[in-house]
Amino acid sequence: MILGMNHFTAIAKDPVATLDFYERIIGLKVGPRPDLGFPGAWLYAGDTAVLHLYFERPVPNPPAGVIDHMAFTAKDIKAVKSVFDLSAYPYKLQHRPNGPWQIFCEDPSGAKVELNFSPLESLD
Numbered sequence: 001m002i003l004g005m006n007h008f009t010a011i012a013k014d015p016v017a018t019l020d021f022y023e024r025i026i027g028l029k030v031g032p033r034p035d036l037g038f039p040g041a042w043l044y045a046g047d048t049a050v051l052h053l054y055f056e057r058p059v060p061n062p063p064a065g066v067i068d069h070m071a072f073t074a075k076d077i078k079a080v081k082s083v084f085d086l087s088a089y090p091y092k093l094q095h096r097p098n099g100p101w102q103i104f105c106e107d108p109s110g111a112k113v114e115l116n117f118s119p120l121e122s123l124d
Contacts, residue, residue, distance in 0.1 A: 009053075012107075012109055040053050
């Protein structure tokens, strides 16, 4: 029986830029990772490892595979949008009537990322 999603794994073309994106822009934190015999990082949301990055592996061409994107539940749309704006990092903001606020972007390796915020949040 499936209890939930454990983690996503993505290839990082540029480890420094990719870690900066997921830590500074998205808000995940690098945390403990066992020695798996190859370089990489685990990124955490709170105490949960949600994203495993592979370093030193080739990025497929095109970068998207059979999984289209990764989506995260987030909070504080105003603060997150501000980080994107101050960083001049490209993104698309969407708010559907009666639906969540959403930010869509790509990480430095081309992986699509979606952030979902409560429809009750405001940009004011």
